[in-house]
Amino acid sequence: MKQTLALAILDSGHSIFLTGPAGSGKTYVLNQFVKNARRDGKSVAVTASTGLAATHLGGNTIHSWAGIGIADELHKKHVNDMSKSRREQIENADILIIDEVSMLHDYRLDMVDEVCRQVRGKRDVPFGGLQVILSGDFYQLPPVNRNESRQGNFVVSSKAWEGLDPVVCYLEEQHRQEDDELLEILTALRANDLRRRHAERLLERKVVRTPFDDPVTELYTTNVNVDAVNESKLKAMDGEIHEYQMTSTGRKGAVESLKKSCLSPETLSLKKGAFVMFVKNSQEKKYVNGTLGVVVGFAEDTDYPIVETKNGRKIQTKPDTWEMRDGEKKVASVSQIPLRLAWAITVHKSQGMTLDSAHVDLSNAFVPGMGYVALSRVRSLKTLTLGGLNRTALTMHEEAHEIDEQLRTKSAKDNKRLAHLEALYASKIEERGKKIGEKEKKTGGEVSWQEKLDNMRAKYPNAYKPWKRIEDETLLNQWASEKSIKQLAKLLGRHEGSIRSRLKKHFGDDIFS
Numbered sequence: 001m002k003q004t005l006a007l008a009i010l011d012s013g014h015s016i017f018l019t020g021p022a023g024s025g026k027t028y029v030l031n032q033f034v035k036n037a038r039r040d041g042k043s044v045a046v047t048a049s050t051g052l053a054a055t056h057l058g059g060n061t062i063h064s065w066a067g068i069g070i071a072d073e074l075h076k077k078h079v080n081d082m083s084k085s086r087r088e089q090i091e092n093a094d095i096l097i098i099d100e101v102s103m104l105h106d107y108r109l110d111m112v113d114e115v116c117r118q119v120r121g122k123r124d125v126p127f128g129g130l131q132v133i134l135s136g137d138f139y140q141l142p143p144v145n146r147n148e149s150r151q152g153n154f155v156v157s158s159k160a161w162e163g164l165d166p167v168v169c170y171l172e173e174q175h176r177q178e179d180d181e182l183l184e185i186l187t188a189l190r191a192n193d194l195r196r197r198h199a200e201r202l203l204e205r206k207v208v209r210t211p212f213d214d215p216v217t218e219l220y221t222t223n224v225n226v227d228a229v230n231e232s233k234l235k236a237m238d239g240e241i242h243e244y245q246m247t248s249t250g251r252k253g254a255v256e257s258l259k260k261s262c263l264s265p266e267t268l269s270l271k272k273g274a275f276v277m278f279v280k281n282s283q284e285k286k287y288v289n290g291t292l293g294v295v296v297g298f299a300e301d302t303d304y305p306i307v308e309t310k311n312g313r314k315i316q317t318k319p320d321t322w323e324m325r326d327g328e329k330k331v332a333s334v335s336q337i338p339l340r341l342a343w344a345i346t347v348h349k350s351q352g353m354t355l356d357s358a359h360v361d362l363s364n365a366f367v368p369g370m371g372y373v374a375l376s377r378v379r380s381l382k383t384l385t386l387g388g389l390n391r392t393a394l395t396m397h398e399e400a401h402e403i404d405e406q407l408r409t410k411s412a413k414d415n416k417r418l419a420h421l422e423a424l425y426a427s428k429i430e431e432r433g434k435k436i437g438e439k440e441k442k443t444g445g446e447v448s449w450q451e452k453l454d455n456m457r458a459k460y461p462n463a464y465k466p467w468k469r470i471e472d473e474t475l476l477n478q479w480a481s482e483k484s485i486k487q488l489a490k491l492l493g494r495h496e497g498s499i500r501s502r503l504k505k506h507f508g509d510d511i512f513s
Contacts, residue, residue, distance in 0.1 A: 002172070002173060003173065005419065006029050008421040018134070045097065047098050048099035071111075090116060098135070103144070109158045139372055141369050156403055167418065189371075205385050217277060217344065218344040219344070219358055220344060221365055222346065226344040243270075258333070264280075264322075264339060275343050276295055276340065277339065293308055296308045304319075305337065319338075350373065361386070364388075364390070371389075462494050
């Protein structure tokens with residue numbers, strides 16, 4: 001399913017499960033939908049199964065939002081004992097988003113469902129009538145069962161999932177991998193069809209730890225390895241240490257939780273020449289979560305680090321803010337320079353990132369799906385080296401294969417059944433674009449570029465994004481098969497004018513003469 005249809009289905013009010021391979025644009029669709037829904041006056045509760053995932057969306061953990069904490073079951077007076085503010089958050093919400101549901105136990109989704117039914121006074125409808133958006137990929141990290149806790153399974157085994165019966169939006173487009181070989185390996189992992197040639201191709205990338213003359217990020221499975229590498233590399237460098245302390249506001253417990261989930265450390269220690277990674281998407285589109293660079297200096301007036309990225313661009317950094325929200329209410333925030341040392345990071349914390357290059361040590365991979373998460377962070381095999389690989393790293397959770405097959409089948413049916421919504425959504429976006437144009441005329445052009453871009457990408461998801469090799473190949477092949485400009489625009493998610501310009505680049509200005 002394409003992003004535009006997924007957005008159309010969401011906009012129509014359906015509860016959905018949003019899924020797809022790493023790099024298919026799940027987070028983009030969620031962020032776009034949240035912006036549109038809030039613009040339409042809806043109250044959106046943005047949550048995730050882990051604190052780390054919640055910070056990527058500016059939300060809260062589902063455990064906190066629903067008031068279930070770490071409990072394994074609801075006690076009889078759970079709802080009666082909830083605070084008034086917690087009840088109001090749940091009562092007033094229109095939409096509930098739960099990201100990274102692959103790591104959420106089935107019984108906990110049932111608990112959230114029951115809380116929503118009781119608090120909202122609608123016991124006979126799933127989640128008390130909320131529009132629910134579940135997002136995740138069951139091929140990535142599964143729920144962790146601890147010996148001392150209640151044992152659980154994937155959320156698809158829950159009564160809540162069965163009752164909700166969500167529309168399945170299985171995104172198929174690829175917005176990260178530019179290398180057919182790596183994409184083939186990742187696809188084979190997902191299809192439970194990893195061949196000898198795939199393993200051999202990966203083993204060809206095995207080298208001793210990459211030299212740091214040309215630094216790349218190393219991914220390890222444990223924090224011990226990560227901390228040791230980063231600390232030793234910084235300590236070995238000459239020069240003065242510059243330190244930046246995180247600041248915070250809000251409830252003490254919420255602040256502590258947010259600090260643990262934030263990828264930027266409480267105390268950020270840097271030196272000139274330090275290898276760093278941006279850990280947040282820039283609102284001005286200067287960098288994304290995972291952009292790598294080197295500290296080349298410090299600003300005279302603020303002492304904030306100046307980072308030169310791999311493409312030679314120099315970025316003057318400044319503190320950014322991470323928020324924890326409970327529904328629409330902000331309960332905590334922290335502020336820090338959006339950087340961390342990038343010589344090493346854990347596989348778990350790399351989830352959701354796109355890395356220019358990486359050196360991955362999977363010799364101690366201990367859970368199915370860990371190898372897939374790590375390998376799918378990079379765009380190409382050429383920018384990947386392996387320090388180690390074990391059998392677990394090349395396995396996926398057995399049940400995930402069965403679940404995935406069912407999801408693909410249902411998504412295909414839902415795609416066909418709801419395809420008509422895409423045209424209705426396009427009309428709505430066009431109307432919104434006209435209103436933005438009218439607003440520009442009235443205010444003298446004060447509408448932000450970001451607002452225009454968001455509106456444009458609702459209809460053309462790849463607008464103003466760099467062209468990838470695989471997109472160019474698709475363009476040329478489909479043009480040769482006599483597809484129209486309009487058909488190509490829909491296929492590639494770009495404006496018709498962009499399609500014409502790209503064809504002119506390949507064939508010359510007289511192609512349309």
